Amino acid sequence: MKASSIQNSSPLMLYGFARSADWSSEAIADLEKQPGLFGSPMSVHASMGVIACTELISSLDLPRSSEHALAYGTVIEERLSRNKPFIPCRFVTVLPSKEVLLSVLQQRTWALSTLLDQLVARQEYSLRIYWKSPHHETQAIHAHQGKSCTSPVSDLAVSKIASSIANCSFWSKDDSGTNGSLLYRGSFLIDDARLNECLGNLTTFQESYPNLSLLFLGPFPPYTYVAHAMGNLNTML
Structure with a gap:
């Protein structure tokens, strides 16, 4: 199986959603170079003006200690939401595959966009x-x-x-x-x-x-x- 196929069918931890307009291609590239909470590179998926920030994970059974929750909050605050509208997901929000994530983005674009607009400034x-x-x-x-x-x-x-x-x-x-x-x-x-x-x-x-x-x-x-x-x-x- 190709690496891309493995990634498409692998579970993702979802950090949250942002507006595509607030993230330059350079900022996205920089984010995707950094490891997420569990050591895998972070990734960004876009649909109709909304992006989802995720991390590829190897198991659905993730640790949920208070230390991990605090570290998760640090990722949200320092990398994703600083000076930008951002919808944070609860720790731990996991989706079974990239296909499911893209389906969520397509179905919820209007609701996510509306909420993100409310968070501007x-x-x-x-x-x-x-x-x-x-x-x-x-x-x-x-x-x-x-x-x-x-x-x-x-x-x-x-x-x-x-x-x-x-x-x-x-x-x-x-x-x-x-x-x-x-x-x-x-x-x-x-x-x-x-x-x-x-x-x-x-x-x-x-x-x-x-x-x-x-x-x-x-x-x-x-x-x-x-x-x-x-x-x-x-x-x-």
Whole structure:
């Protein structure tokens, strides 16, 4: 059997999707020279303006340790999504062959293109709000016991802060569930042009509410927004 036939029938790990227009032939050639997470060269497959970034694998039974998941995230962040719209797939998303991948691309081109267009000049961030108090340890114990560790003032402040960032965002999601001193956790897809506005608002709120600690993290690949927009990518595939 020819090498090309073996590759066409071999399983692929799918990292995600991007717009062909954002990747020059030189950038693609450079990417395909680099080994992927499991040591095989990465490869790019194109269809109607959308490209899929993959790695040829020898087995469907891939390791799924936390170390591999972190390394997978590094590949997404440093090689594939930096300053470019990118739809990241869950770790590990595996397709049985190149033919299946091309079929997915052809069937899902419109949905993928629409989502990629929504990601242009937008990046995902996370906001966490903590209760910072001299009695923090006691309040954390109360929270663990099911008692409230916040006050009406802090609840109002958290709502105002989260709403302010949401109003600057294309999309937002409340990931809350208080835990000890953690009062709020949310994800936001923010336009690059409005990032400074968000940062300014957070600075003002931090000065206004010294008993709260605001932790703004990012940018990240749009994992949360993609999960919201398309559901589990494995079911889409």
